[in-house]
Amino acid sequence: MALGCILLYGWPVASFGQPDLEGIWGIDRTLFRQYSEVRYTEEGQRRHDAYDVLVDDFSYQCIPSGLGRAWDEPDTVVKIEQFEDRVVIQYEMFDLVRTVYLNQNGHPVELIPSTVNIHGEPMPTMGHSIGWYEGDTLMIETIGYARGNITTLLRYPPQSMALRSIERIYRDESDRLVVNIDWVDPITLAEPLVSTNRYLRSKFDLTVYGCIKEEFDHE
Amino acid sequence: MLRNLVLTILFSTPALLCAHHSVALVFSQERITFEGSIKELKWVNPHSSFILEVAKEDGTKEEWLVELLARIALERGGWNLDELQNGWNITLTGRIGYRDRALRFVEARLPDGRTLRERSPLDPSDKKIFSR
Numbered sequence: 001m002a003l004g005c006i007l008l009y010g011w012p013v014a015s016f017g018q019p020d021l022e023g024i025w026g027i028d029r030t031l032f033r034q035y036s037e038v039r040y041t042e043e044g045q046r047r048h049d050a051y052d053v054l055v056d057d058f059s060y061q062c063i064p065s066g067l068g069r070a071w072d073e074p075d076t077v078v079k080i081e082q083f084e085d086r087v088v089i090q091y092e093m094f095d096l097v098r099t100v101y102l103n104q105n106g107h108p109v110e111l112i113p114s115t116v117n118i119h120g121e122p123m124p125t126m127g128h129s130i131g132w133y134e135g136d137t138l139m140i141e142t143i144g145y146a147r148g149n150i151t152t153l154l155r156y157p158p159q160s161m162a163l164r165s166i167e168r169i170y171r172d173e174s175d176r177l178v179v180n181i182d183w184v185d186p187i188t189l190a191e192p193l194v195s196t197n198r199y200l201r202s203k204f205d206l207t208v209y210g211c212i213k214e215e216f217d218h219e
Numbered sequence: 220m221l222r223n224l225v226l227t228i229l230f231s232t233p234a235l236l237c238a239h240h241s242v243a244l245v246f247s248q249e250r251i252t253f254e255g256s257i258k259e260l261k262w263v264n265p266h267s268s269f270i271l272e273v274a275k276e277d278g279t280k281e282e283w284l285v286e287l288l289a290r291i292a293l294e295r296g297g298w299n300l301d302e303l304q305n306g307w308n309i310t311l312t313g314r315i316g317y318r319d320r321a322l323r324f325v326e327a328r329l330p331d332g333r334t335l336r337e338r339s340p341l342d343p344s345d346k347k348i349f350s351r
Contacts, residue, residue, distance in 0.1 A: 026340075053245060054318050059265060075292035075339055092291070093265070204295055204340065215263045218270060218284060 016084045019136040021169060024079045024206055025177045025199035033072050036194040038157050044188030047158035057152055058125060062094050062117070062211035066125050066159050067142060068151035070096060070115075071179055071197050078199065079206045080169075080177075087131055087138060095209045096123060100131040100140055111144030118208065127163070140167040150183055150193070160187035176200055246314040246323040253283065253322075254310050262300050264289040269303070271311055271322070285313060287324045288337050295340030297348050302335055303327070 040048055058065045071078075076092035089098040095118035107128055115126035124146035131140040145163045149156045163185040172178050176198050183193040255271040267287040272280050287293060294300065303309075307330055313322030326336045334350045 062265075075289055075295075207291065209264050209291060211264050215261060218259055218261070218268065 016082075018082055018133055019138070019170065020082070021080050021087075021138055021171060021177065022082055023177075024077050024202045024204070026077045026202035026204065027072075027074050028176060028198040028200045029074070031196065031198040032074065033151070033153055034196040035151075035155065035157075038155065038193055039190040040157075041186070041188055041190050043160075044158060044185070044190070047160075047188060048156065051149065051156055051158065053152060053156060058148055059152070060213060062213050063123060064091075064094055064096065064125055065149040065152045065156070066145070067127060067165060068157075068181065068183070068195055069149070069153065070098075070126065071181070071195075072151050072153045074153075076209065077202045077204055077206055087140075090206055092206050092209050094123075094211050096126070098126060098129065100129045102131050102133075104130040106130075107141075107143060113144070114142070125159075127165070136170050138167075138169040140169070141165070142167070151195075157183075157193060158188045159183075160185055162187045172198075245318070246316045246321070249315045250312055250325060251315055251322070252310060252312045254308065255283070257303060257307050257309060258305050260303060260305050262290045262293070264291055267293060269305075271309075282320065283313075284316075284318075284321045285311060285324050286316075286321065288339065292340055293337065296338040298337075302329070 064070045070091045070093065073091065073093045078092065079090040081088045081090075085102055087100045087102065089100065090096065091098070096115050097117075098115040100114060107130060111128040113122040113124050113126055114129040115123040117123060125148035126145070127142040128144035129140050129142040131138055133139070142165045143163070145159055145161060147161060148159050150159050150163075151157065163183065165184070166182045168178075168180040170178055179197045179199070181195045183189065183195065253271060253273045255273040258270045258272055260269040261267060267290050269285050271283045271285050273283060275281055288296070290300070309330070310328040311322070312325045312327070314325060316322060324337060326334050328334050336348055336350075338348050
């Protein structure tokens with residue numbers, strides 16, 4: 001039916017001639033956390049081996065370990081809003097708001113994180129992002145990451161400050177959102193890592209997540 | 220400066236018991252079943268949790284941390300948060316954690332005989348929350 005609608009009315013586009021990616025999306029459990037095989041550099045292997053998820057997980061501070069972790073989240077939703085000059089991506093987990101400005105003339109000299117939490121605190125592990133459209137695809141380049149882990153679900157590839165990622169975000173023929181990411185990190189990865197997640201339109205609204213680290217401690 | 224801020228936060232705060240992590244990385248597949256009493260229920264994000272107080276054969280008591288899904292996930296998955304109450308005696312089955320005396324909630328037999336399970340809101344299966 002979705003394909004029929006597309007054929008009848010054309011591909012949905014948001015205002016400003018952009019492909020329409022807006023909505024509230026929840027992960028599609030039939031295609032998520034798909035990562036290519038991780039090949040570490042010597043330094044990457046050392047950092048991987050030194051990582052103790054029971055102690056080092058940034059989630060203890062209500063901070064995402066990295067951008068991949070934000071996209072990998074299985075139980076909360078992501079909201080995308082498109083404007084003429086920017087795209088705002090809200091990750092319900094940790095109440096993250098990521099603002100990606102479009103058609104910039106490269107990254108600024110000072111790489112201020114593009115993502116803040118509900119208190120306006122910057123999230124350096126999410127890096128600085130700029131975006132542009134290529135046909136029906138939103139492209140986002142992110143650099144300026146702080147050290148962390150690309151994700152901490154099922155695996156925990158470390159990320160260095162040299163990490164660069166390219167996201168390709170588009171809708172497929174069944175009105176699902178696809179997020180494909182290339183991860184290049186010469187410090188930790190011997191070859192680029194590729195990840196893919198797919199999302200369905202969510203029946204849930206975006207809510208306040210309210211992670212307060214003092215609340216979940218029993219010590 | 221921002222990097223230093225994160226590192227300062229990370230290394231200046233003691234480890235907490237619950238965080239938002241991969242279940243597979245933090246809990247083994249091995250299951251164990253205890254009878255015990257619930258206390259310190261916390262319906263929070265990123266993980267809800269409670270302490271299960273278990274009476275040992277020698278008369279002493281042992282506390283186990285029981286971790287569940289996030290509050291937001293439990294509610295969207297159909298849980299009524301009144302289904303568990305502090306002070307209730309339950310029979311709990313959980314996955315043993317790599318951390319000492321930590322369990323991942325699998326199911327609990329409640330005082331009324333029902334068995335309560337988790338269900339993620341995005342789980343496409345029609346897994347039931349309760350059974351008898």
